[in-house]
Amino acid sequence: MMEPIQMTINKLAEDLKPAVVDFCQRLIRIPALSGDEKGVADLYLAEMEKLGYDRSFRDRWGNVVGIIEGTEPGPAIMYNAHLDHVDTGDYSEWGGYDPYGAVIDINEMENQDRDGYEFVEVIHGRAASDVKAGGACQIYSGKIILELRSMGYPVKGRYIFTGVVLEEPAEQLGMIKLLEDTFPEEGITYDGVVSCEATSLKLYLGHRGRVELKVTVSGVTSHGSAPWLGINAVNKATKFIDKVEEVVVANHGTDEHLGNSSIALTIINCTPGAMCIVPDRCQMTYDRRFVPGETDADCVAEIQNIIDELATEDPDFKATVEIATVPRTTYTGLTVAVPNVKEAWKISPEHPFTKAAATGLTAIGQPVKYGYWDFGTDLSVICGREKKPAVGYSPMQEFYCHRPVDKVRIDYMIKALAGNVAIFQELTELTKNDFVLT
Amino acid sequence: MMSSLNETMIASIKEITDELYPNMVAFGQKLVQTPSISGSEGTLADLDLAEMQKLGYDEVFRDAHGNVVGLVKGTEPGPTIMYNSHMDHVSPGDVANWQGYDPYGGQIDVCQVDTQEKQPTQAECIHGRGASDVKCGEAVQIYTGGLLVKLREKGFPLKGTFMFAGVVQEEPAEMVGMLHLVDKTFPEKGLTYDAMVSSEATSLKVYCGHRGRVEMLITVYGRTSHGSAPWLGINAIYKAIPLITRIKDELYPSLPTDPELGQASVSLNIIECSPGALSIVPDKCLLSLDRRTLPGETAASAIAQIQEIIYDLAAEDPEFKADVVVKSAVETSYTGLVYEASKDMSPWKISPEHGFVKAATAGLESVGQTVKYGYWDFGTDASKTCGIDRKPTIGYSPMQEQYAHTPYDKCRTDFMKTALIGNAAIYINTSVQGPEAFSKVEW
Numbered sequence: 001m002m003e004p005i006q007m008t009i010n011k012l013a014e015d016l017k018p019a020v021v022d023f024c025q026r027l028i029r030i031p032a033l034s035g036d037e038k039g040v041a042d043l044y045l046a047e048m049e050k051l052g053y054d055r056s057f058r059d060r061w062g063n064v065v066g067i068i069e070g071t072e073p074g075p076a077i078m079y080n081a082h083l084d085h086v087d088t089g090d091y092s093e094w095g096g097y098d099p100y101g102a103v104i105d106i107n108e109m110e111n112q113d114r115d116g117y118e119f120v121e122v123i124h125g126r127a128a129s130d131v132k133a134g135g136a137c138q139i140y141s142g143k144i145i146l147e148l149r150s151m152g153y154p155v156k157g158r159y160i161f162t163g164v165v166l167e168e169p170a171e172q173l174g175m176i177k178l179l180e181d182t183f184p185e186e187g188i189t190y191d192g193v194v195s196c197e198a199t200s201l202k203l204y205l206g207h208r209g210r211v212e213l214k215v216t217v218s219g220v221t222s223h224g225s226a227p228w229l230g231i232n233a234v235n236k237a238t239k240f241i242d243k244v245e246e247v248v249v250a251n252h253g254t255d256e257h258l259g260n261s262s263i264a265l266t267i268i269n270c271t272p273g274a275m276c277i278v279p280d281r282c283q284m285t286y287d288r289r290f291v292p293g294e295t296d297a298d299c300v301a302e303i304q305n306i307i308d309e310l311a312t313e314d315p316d317f318k319a320t321v322e323i324a325t326v327p328r329t330t331y332t333g334l335t336v337a338v339p340n341v342k343e344a345w346k347i348s349p350e351h352p353f354t355k356a357a358a359t360g361l362t363a364i365g366q367p368v369k370y371g372y373w374d375f376g377t378d379l380s381v382i383c384g385r386e387k388k389p390a391v392g393y394s395p396m397q398e399f400y401c402h403r404p405v406d407k408v409r410i411d412y413m414i415k416a417l418a419g420n421v422a423i424f425q426e427l428t429e430l431t432k433n434d435f436v437l438t
Numbered sequence: 439m440m441s442s443l444n445e446t447m448i449a450s451i452k453e454i455t456d457e458l459y460p461n462m463v464a465f466g467q468k469l470v471q472t473p474s475i476s477g478s479e480g481t482l483a484d485l486d487l488a489e490m491q492k493l494g495y496d497e498v499f500r501d502a503h504g505n506v507v508g509l510v511k512g513t514e515p516g517p518t519i520m521y522n523s524h525m526d527h528v529s530p531g532d533v534a535n536w537q538g539y540d541p542y543g544g545q546i547d548v549c550q551v552d553t554q555e556k557q558p559t560q561a562e563c564i565h566g567r568g569a570s571d572v573k574c575g576e577a578v579q580i581y582t583g584g585l586l587v588k589l590r591e592k593g594f595p596l597k598g599t600f601m602f603a604g605v606v607q608e609e610p611a612e613m614v615g616m617l618h619l620v621d622k623t624f625p626e627k628g629l630t631y632d633a634m635v636s637s638e639a640t641s642l643k644v645y646c647g648h649r650g651r652v653e654m655l656i657t658v659y660g661r662t663s664h665g666s667a668p669w670l671g672i673n674a675i676y677k678a679i680p681l682i683t684r685i686k687d688e689l690y691p692s693l694p695t696d697p698e699l700g701q702a703s704v705s706l707n708i709i710e711c712s713p714g715a716l717s718i719v720p721d722k723c724l725l726s727l728d729r730r731t732l733p734g735e736t737a738a739s740a741i742a743q744i745q746e747i748i749y750d751l752a753a754e755d756p757e758f759k760a761d762v763v764v765k766s767a768v769e770t771s772y773t774g775l776v777y778e779a780s781k782d783m784s785p786w787k788i789s790p791e792h793g794f795v796k797a798a799t800a801g802l803e804s805v806g807q808t809v810k811y812g813y814w815d816f817g818t819d820a821s822k823t824c825g826i827d828r829k830p831t832i833g834y835s836p837m838q839e840q841y842a843h844t845p846y847d848k849c850r851t852d853f854m855k856t857a858l859i860g861n862a863a864i865y866i867n868t869s870v871q872g873p874e875a876f877s878k879v880e881w
Contacts, residue, residue, distance in 0.1 A: 208666070212716065224728035225649070225815060227690075227705035234709045235686045238679045245676060264668035264719050265675050273708045275653055275728055275781075282709065287665035287717055374666060 005153055006364045006422065012144045013418035019143075020417060021123065021410060023047055024136035025102035028125035034168045037062060037083035038331045040132075044083070044139065044163050051143045053161075059182040062332040063174050066161040067188075068142050071149060074157030074428040075191035075435065079142075079420060081135030082167030082174065082378065085127035086402050093404035099126040109409050110399055112200045112369070122407040129400035133408035134196025134416070135163060137395055141420035148421075157428035160190060166328055167378050170210070171338040173328050175378040179386065191435045192353050192427060193390035194420065197377045198401055201366065201415055203357055204392030207373040208258050209344030209380065211296040212324040213286040213303060215240070217317075221272070221280040230278035231316055234270050237282040240319060241265060243306050244286070251302070255291035257372050258346060262289045285324065296323060296341040342376040343384020352434035353389035353427065360426035361393075364418050374398070389437045393419060441804030442870045443863060447594055448805055454588045455858050458581050462858065463564070463851050465489055466577035467544035470566035476526040476609045479504060480772040483525055486580060486604045493584030495602075501623040504773040505615055506604040510583045513590060516598025516869045517632035517876055521583075521861065523576035524608030524615065524819060527568035528843050535845035541567040551850055552838055554641045554810075563848040571842035574849035575637030575835045575857070576604060582861040589862070598869035601631060606771050608819050611651070612779030614769045616819040620827065632876045633794050633830040634823040635864060639842055640812060642853055642860065644798060645833030648814035649699050650731035650785030650821060652740045653765040656681065656748075658723040658758075662713070671719035675711055677758055678723040682706060684747045685727070696732045698813050699787060703730045726765070733881035737764050737782040783817045784825025786879070793875035794830030794868060801867030802834075805859050814839070828878045834860060 032040040041064050048056040048066040056066040064083070088099040097103055107122045123133065138161055149155045164174035183189065197204070217237040222230025244263065252261040264287045270279035288299045303321040310317045327337040347354055349370050358368040373392065382390045395412035443451075465485075474482035483506050490498045490508035498508040506525070530541035539545055545565045553559050564574055579602055586600050605615035624630060638645075658678040663671025685704060693702035708726035729740045744762045751758045765781040788795055790811050799809045814833065824831035836853035868875060 210666070224705045224707050225651070225703070225730050227703050227728075228701075232686075232706060234706050235682065238682050238686075241676065241679055260669075262666065262668050264665045264671075265673060266665050266716055266718060266720060267714045268675050268709055268711050268720075268723070269714070270707075270709050273710075275707055275726060277707060278705050279707060279709075285716065287668075289666050374664075 005148065005425065008148065008151070008153070009144060009418045009421045010364055012147055013414050016140050016143060016417060017414050020136050020140040020413060021104070023139065024123055024133050024413070027132040027136055028102035028123065028128055029100055031100055032084050032127070033087060034084040034166050035329055036331055037165050040083050041163065044135070047139055048142070048161070051139070052146050053142060059178065060332055061174060061177040061182070061334060062165045062330045063178045063182065064163040065182070066142065068145050068159040070155035070157045070428065072154055072156045075430060076158035076160055076189060077424055077427050078160045078162055078190040078193045079138040079196070080193055080378065081131050081138055081163050081196045083163045083165050084168050085130060085132070086168050088126045089404055095405070097124045101125055107407060109407070110397055112202070114399065121410045123410060124407045126406050128406050128408040129198055129396040130402065130406070131196050131396065133413055134394045134396050137413055137416040138196055138420060140417055141424070144417065144421045145424065159424060160188070164378060165330055169326070169328055170342065170376065171326065171328065171340050172342065172378050172381050173336060173338050175381045176338065179381060190388070192388055193379065193382045194423060195377055195379050195390060195392045196394045196396070197373065197392050198396035198398045199371060199392045199394040200397045201393070201395060201412055201419065202369040202371045203354065204371050204373055205349065205354060206258060206346030207344070207376055208289045208291055209294070209296070209384065210342045210376050211288050211290070211299050212340040213288055213299065213321055214324045215284045215286065215303065215319060215321045217282040217319045219280045222278045224276040224278060227278050230280070233279050233282040236317055237284065240306065240310055243310065244303065247302065247306055253291045253294050255346070258291050258344070261291050261294060263287070290344050292344045292346050294344065342380040345380060345383035347383065347389055347391065347437065351389060352430060354391055356426040356430055357391050357393065357423045360422035361419055364422040366415060366419055383437060387437045389435055393423060441800045441867050443801065443804045443866055447866070450589060450592055450594065451585065451805070451859055451862050454585050455855060458584055458858070459855055462577055462581040462854065465581070466564050466574045466849070466854065467546065469573040469577055470544035470564060470569050471542055473542055474525055474527060475529060476607045477770055478772050479525040479606045483604065486525065489580055490583065490602065493581070494587040495583055501619060502773060503615060503618040503623070503775050504606045504771045505619045505623065508580070508583055508602040510586045510600040512596035512598045512869065514595055514597045518599040518601055518630060519865055519868055520601045520603050520631040520634045521579040521637070522603050522605065522634050522819065523572050523579050523637040525576070525604045525606055526609050527571060527573070528609050530567040531845060537845070539565040546851070551848065552840060554643070556840065562851045564851060565848045567847050569847050569849040570639055570837040571847070572637045572639070572835070572837060574854055575639070575837050578836055578854050578857045578861060579637050581858055582865065585858060585862050586865065596869070600865055605819060607769055610767065610769055611783060611817060612767060612769060612781060613783065613819050613822050614777045614779045615771070616822045618775070620822060631829065633868060634820065635861070636818055636820050636831065636833045637835045638814065638818045638833050639837035639839040640833045640835040641838045642807070642836060642856055643810040643812045644795065645812045645814055646790060646795065647699055647787030648785065648817055649702065650735065650825060651783045651817050652729045652731060652737045653781035654727040654729060654741065654744060654762055655765045656725040656727065656744060656760055656762045658725070658760040660719070660721045662721040663719045665717035665719060668719050671721070672757055674720050674723035678725060680751055681747060681760065682725065689743055689747065694732050694734070696787070699732055699785070702732045702735060731785045733785045733787045735785065737780070783821040786820060786824035786831065787881055788824060788830060788832065788879050792830060792879065793871060793877065795832055797868040797871045797875050798832055798834070798864045801863035802860050804867065805863045807856065807860055824879055830876060830879055834864060
């Protein structure tokens with residue numbers, strides 16, 4: 001008679017603690033700025049091979065994929081991490097820790113509910129909380145599934161680990177190419193996704209969308225000594241800026257969980273931008289956040305309407321709006337320009353996918369709490385475009401992301417190691433209809 | 439006004455001019471062939487010093503800032519008239535636009551060029567960067583001293599002191615070279631000056647002023663927040679909008695106009711924000727203003743107008759916070775002197791009825807030149823001599839404004855010859871005047 005699988009999962013997680021901590025440290029010691037993730041990708045591939053994944057490969061975009069086959073048919077669940085991280089900033093801000101040192105010590109950390117501090121064992125370093133510790137756990141959760149399989153436990157469906165490139169630049173290039181190119185080429189499908197972006201062991205169920213809008217107001221140059229001969233593009237932009245504030249604030253969408261739509265003018269400059277010349281172009285960049293029910297096209301149309309209205313009032317007013325597009329180059333040498341758009345998405349706590357994930361956590365004795373990200377993730381592609389269900393579940397804590405105090409709790413990592421598997425066990429029990437996201 | 443130049447003197451001036459003319463043109467070419475972009479005028483200064491020595495100036499020296507001075511002393515006491523040229527020039531820009539001329543070639547040919555009234559004609563010209571701003575004018579001023587030396591040798595009485603001053607770093611428009619010369623070097627050397635003749639382009643007209651210019655930097659303050667939560671911050675760009683609007687709709691239309699110099703103006707030429715990154719609401723918005731002033735206005739009055747709008751807006755909106763300063767720049771001379779200089783050029787204007795202008799006019803008329811008056815659109819170092827020091831100042835030059843800073847940079851050699859005679863006539867007839875010709879310039 002085998003012991004209950006939940007007990008085995010927790011025990012295996014404890015046993016794997018030294019291995020997962022060591023793997024996480026090795027990941028942190030290899031810098032992997034966006035577009036430069038090769039070293040970390042190689043390490044992920046080697047680790048999956050060593051652990052006995054049934055298949056692992058790198059696609060031409062530099063993403064890595066690892067697959068573990070179940071013993072019985074069932075859904076395919078993708079566990080997703082990104083390979084890249086943001087810059088360290090100035091080393092002097094790191095309080096003596098080497099950003100790529102992966103030092104372990106006992107340190108003060110926020111608790112799960114962010115209302116107190118605990119002294120616990122942590123790993124320090126850039127990306128510890130975004131998302132190398134999460135990725136390490138997802139890899140070693142696969143190891144637990146492999147162990148369960150060899151111990152004779154039935155395993156349904158398919159465990160897919162994906163590590164994608166270029167998440168931090170926010171255009172989701174790695175994730176988009178993985179789903180659009182690599183999966184069809186390799187005959188891989190998936191039914192739902194668990195992301196390891198920071199959730200403090202809660203289940204995260206959505207975030208606002210984001211689009212970066214570029215507005216250019218045009219005028220006519222003249223010498224700075226004779227401004228009456230030109231049309232100053234900055235002066236022409238002032239009415240527009242006021243109007244955008246007025247319109248967006250008046251019409252903003254609201255979501256009970258995700259909060260408000262918003263718009264922020266984050267960059268303004270002008271050209272030629274020299275002291276002796278009246279500027280003929282004023283360029284503005286808006287950071288527009290939106291809630292489910294709104295789309296990036298709506299956001300562009302809203303600005304276009306304001307432009308049209310102002311142009312009717314003032315024949316000298318000329319402006320254009322477009323979604324910012326930045327070319328990105330992968331470490332494998334491919335360059336693509338992708339518009340900077342992230343869809344808003346949300347999944348209900350009552351959705352069968354969410355309920356199954358919660359059931360899994362409860363079964364291994366983890367309390368279930370829900371939350372929503374303030375920032376955006378690659379799940380916009382999954383839920384926003386592909387309409388597949390997804391949740392976030394991660395040992396990492398949002399507060400430490402992108403900061404010079406970047407660190408992760410080892411006790412949370414061991415919980416996540418087990419939690420990922422428990423979630424997988426329940427998600428693979430679901431039927432086709434349970435994966436429909438409306 | 440009667441001129442003090444008699445027929446024999448005029449005949450001698452013309453004779454000496456014919457004698458000096460080929461060397462003067464060759465010297466103009468040599469100056470054009472010697473690059474001297476602002477801050478690197480050393481070699482050109484060496485040429486000026488050597489030429490003045492060769493021409494028999496009584497005293498020549500270089501000051502600590504790299505300016506050069508040459509003196510020709512009269513036979514009788516009298517005023518010191520400073521003939522002023524700057525030794526630097528702007529970049530040639532793209533050589534491809536120079537229509538086959540080498541910007542540092544100093545080539546001479548007969549080509550199409552404007553008359554004084556800007557009609558096309560054919561004339562001999564020196565081509566190259568600085569030919570019209572101000573190397574050919576500089577050559578003529580230096581040879582004016584040489585002409586006076588020869589006149590003195592012929593026994594003509596000369597009053598006062600002729601001074602040539604070649605200054606560094608005029609083009610960056612903070613007058614660092616000129617300020618050092620007048621405020622530091624002159625007192626150290628026991629020198630003074632009573633009036634100034636500038637060689638900046640006037641097409642042989644007499645120029646009597648220009649607008650001033652003040653560069654101001656306004657900083658509007660806010661508070662950063664994440665771009666996803668703009669309601670938690672204060673966007674400095676939004677706070678700048680009412681200020682921009684009031685400058686454009688209220689301040690600009692209220693600025694004065696001068697019948698000769700035109701209108702005062704204000705132009706917002708650069709807007710920037712900081713941090714200026716995605717996902718962060720900016721906490722600083724920087725506005726650079728190009729303010730052109732008229733006599734009666736100063737940098738202080740221009741700043742005060744902006745400050746008043748800032749006070750008004752702060753009274754209406756407790757969150758509104760801004761300050762305004764005159765911009766400055768750090769300038770290093772070729773001798774290694776460093777100044778942090780304000781971007782503040784004073785406006786100035788002298789009446790054609792002022793004793794100095796009348797004397798200069800009479801001098802020019804006595805050598806057969808028809809005098810027309812004009813005003814510069816751009817600024818010059820005369821902002822120091824007339825704008826600040828209130829000394830009588832005029833522009834008189836063979837060079838033509840329309841070629842300055844362009845790839846068509848050139849100067850007519852026939853105008854150079856005329857200017858040599860004209861400069862001498864101006865000196866001779868102004869140096870004999872009494873104090874009323876050197877009275878403080880007022881507006």
